[in-house]
Amino acid sequence: MLNFPLWLNDNAGIDLIRRLLVKSQTKRLGCLKSGAAGVKNHEWFAKINFQSLLDGTATPPIVPRMKDDLDTSNFYPIETDHHIVKYHPTGKSFEREWDREF
Numbered sequence: 207m208l209n210f211p212l213w214l215n216d217n218a219g220i221d222l223i224r225r226l227l228v229k230s231q232t233k234r235l236g237c238l239k240s241g242a243a244g245v246k247n248h249e250w251f252a253k254i255n256f257q258s259l260l261d262g263t264a265t266p267p268i269v270p271r272m273k274d275d276l277d278t279s280n281f282y283p284i285e286t287d288h289h290i291v292k293y294h295p296t297g298k299s300f301e302r303e304w305d306r307e308f
Contacts, residue, residue, distance in 0.1 A: 218250040 208227060210220055225235035226245070236245045246256060258264040270280040295301055 216250075218248070218252075222248050222250040 208224060214220065222235070222245075225248070228234040231237045235248065236242060238244050240247070245251070246254075255264060272280070
């Protein structure tokens, strides 16, 4: 069972997440007879104009203030040692195919 934090009081959002995470595809939102329309018609998306999203004319609910293109001040700070893990190919077929569409 998925537990949400107590401070999260967005019932429509919680319902949407739970319905998208149903294990059985035959019962999962988005996989039903209505397909993606079932997701788009969910209560959580009631105020969304999907055509304006497609057109690129939608106004975002939050526009962050940025000093420049590399400004990360809108993100929580994380501690890191900047260590990059070296990739070791396994020889599996997906490694030869994953980037075919790029």
